[in-house]
Amino acid sequence: MLFCGIDLHSNNCFVVISDDDDRVLYSRRLPNNLDQICAALDPYRTNLFGVVVESTYNWYWLVDGLIDAGYPLHLANTTAIKQYDGLKHRGDESDARHLAHILRLGLLPEGHIMPQATRAVRDLARKRMQLVQQRTAHIVSIETCLAQQTGGRLSTNDVKQLTDAQVDAMSFGAAESMGLKANLAVMQALQTQIDAIEKALSTHCRGNPGYRLLKTVSGIGPILATVILLETGSIERFADVGNYASYCRCVGSVHVSNGKKKGEGNTKNGNRYLAWAYVEAANFAIRYCEPARKFYQRKKAKRNSIVAIKAVAHKLARACFHMLKTGEQFSIKRCFT
Numbered sequence: 471m472l473f474c475g476i477d478l479h480s481n482n483c484f485v486v487i488s489d490d491d492d493r494v495l496y497s498r499r500l501p502n503n504l505d506q507i508c509a510a511l512d513p514y515r516t517n518l519f520g521v522v523v524e525s526t527y528n529w530y531w532l533v534d535g536l537i538d539a540g541y542p543l544h545l546a547n548t549t550a551i552k553q554y555d556g557l558k559h560r561g562d563e564s565d566a567r568h569l570a571h572i573l574r575l576g577l578l579p580e581g582h583i584m585p586q587a588t589r590a591v592r593d594l595a596r597k598r599m600q601l602v603q604q605r606t607a608h609i610v611s612i613e614t615c616l617a618q619q620t621g622g623r624l625s626t627n628d629v630k631q632l633t634d635a636q637v638d639a640m641s642f643g644a645a646e647s648m649g650l651k652a653n654l655a656v657m658q659a660l661q662t663q664i665d666a667i668e669k670a671l672s673t674h675c676r677g678n679p680g681y682r683l684l685k686t687v688s689g690i691g692p693i694l695a696t697v698i699l700l701e702t703g704s705i706e707r708f709a710d711v712g713n714y715a716s717y718c719r720c721v722g723s724v725h726v727s728n729g730k731k732k733g734e735g736n737t738k739n740g741n742r743y744l745a746w747a748y749v750e751a752a753n754f755a756i757r758y759c760e761p762a763r764k765f766y767q768r769k770k771a772k773r774n775s776i777v778a779i780k781a782v783a784h785k786l787a788r789a790c791f792h793m794l795k796t797g798e799q800f801s802i803k804r805c806f807t
Contacts, residue, residue, distance in 0.1 A: 472514050474521040475569030476507075477562045478529060483507070486566035487514050490574065497563055504535040511541065520544050522569040525581040534586055543583065549739050550579035584703050591674050592700040596743065598667045599697075601660050608657040615650055630661070671696050680705075683793045686800040687786060688762055689755030697747045698790060705794040714791040719745035720784040744787075752782035761806040 472495065477484040485507065487496040496514065500506050511518065520542040523533055529545065537543050546569055572578045584592065612629050616622070619642055624632075637650045675681040675696050684695035708714040715721050719740040755762035762782055769778035789805045792798065 471519045471574075472517045473519050473570040473574045474511065474514070475566040475571075475573065476521065476523045476532070477566040477569070478502075478524050478526050478532060479562070480528065483532070484562040484566045485510055486563060486570055487511075487518075488567060488570045488574070492567075492571055492574070494567060497567075499562065502532070504532065504539075507532070508536070508539050511536075515541070518542070520573055522546050522573050522578060524548050524565075524569070530586075530589075533583060537583075544573060544578060545581040545583050547579040547581040547739075582703065582707055588700070588703060591671070592703075594667060595671055595697055595700050598664060598671070599743070601664050601667070605657055605660040605664065608653045608660070612650060612653045612657070615646065615653075619646060630657070668693070671700075675699055679797065680794050683797070683799065684790060687751065687790060687793070688759035688800070688802060688805075689751035689753070689757075689786065690790075691754075694747050694751050697743060701741055701744045701747070702790075702794065705791065708791065711788050711791045715784055715787050717741055717744065718748055718783075718787045720748060720780065720787045745783075748783035748787050749779060751786050752779050755782060755786065759802065759806075761802050765806045 471490055472487055473489075474485065474487045476486075480502075482499055482501050484499050485496065486494055488494050496510065498510065500510060511521070518541065521536055522544045523529055523536070524546050525548050533543055533545060551568075551572070569578070609626055609629050612632070613623055613626075616624055619640075632650075632654055634651055634654065637647055637654070640647075642650070672692065678699060681695050681699050684690050684698055685692065687695075690698070702714075705714075708717065712721070717740050719742070752762075752766075756766040756779070757763075762785075765785070766778045766782050769781045785805050789800060793800060
């Protein structure tokens with residue numbers, strides 16, 4: 471049986487194929503060209519147990535292409551892979567060889583390969599978040615400029631409604647007016663794109679039963695329901711609720727030996743978009759849901775506000791897992807009592 475590891479970079483990749491005894495049969499750097507990579511793997515296809523590709527920022531084209539070509543593909547979770555610290559030399563070849571080695575041992579920490587069509591919609595939701603952040607930066611810039619020139623402030627909703635005519639009526643200098651109008655123009659252009667993306671996401675998600683279930687959860691509205699649904703993907707890929715909560719970064723990361731803390735693990739291992747969504751949902755829940763607010767206050771009295779809000783997010787994540795798994799409606803009593 472043969473095992474292949476591919477160390478992927480921006481413009482090239484290093485391909486290593488090894489056997490059951492970790493003897494290297496093929497080792498070469500190749501350009502990021504799917505045809506050349508497939509041609510290199512083809513002589514070994516019959517005995518190839520699997521191909522491991524690093525989960526880098528640009529893995530889509532290679533993983534999708536190799537899957538379409540019929541190769542058994544494994545996506546390596548790079549944040550969970552750590553080579554021996556005592557190695558004197560490390561390079562691209564040794565990294566690719568190590569990927570093949572841990573695949574042979576059955577120790578490869580794998581990332582989830584989301585179906586291509588679903589992944590495209592999920593990435594569109596991420597694009598919306600990026601545009602919202604950029605819009606917020608322009609809103610803050612306008613608010614800052616107005617505070618500098620007038621000593622007062624406008625609410626965010628008022629800033630969103632500003633027009634060039636209103637800016638002209640403020641009798642600022644030519645330079646200040648030009649800066650404000652530039653911020654307004656970009657903000658409005660971003661808002662147009664955000665609205666279009668939200669409409670497309672709503673069309674895609676509204677028919678999903680999971681989307682309707684998520685909207686019944688305290689603190690979760692249409693946008694958060696969309697993010698949670700798309701980032702979660704198939705709930706069946708999580709063995710139990712603990713795995714899901716960990717993926718959402720809602721659990722602690724600590725190393726314990728003999729009852730004593732010996733350090734912390736990788737707290738960033740998981741999905742940062744789900745972590746954000748559940749914290750946002752928790753903030754809305756404690757604002758509008760009395761049981762959630764009481765639970766938050768109890769936790770806050772024992773620790774602090776950050777731990778308390780994460781505890782609420784953890785509760786919501788566990789509730790959403792069971793809802794998506796069973797199809798049951800949200801129960802506020804089961805969640806917070």
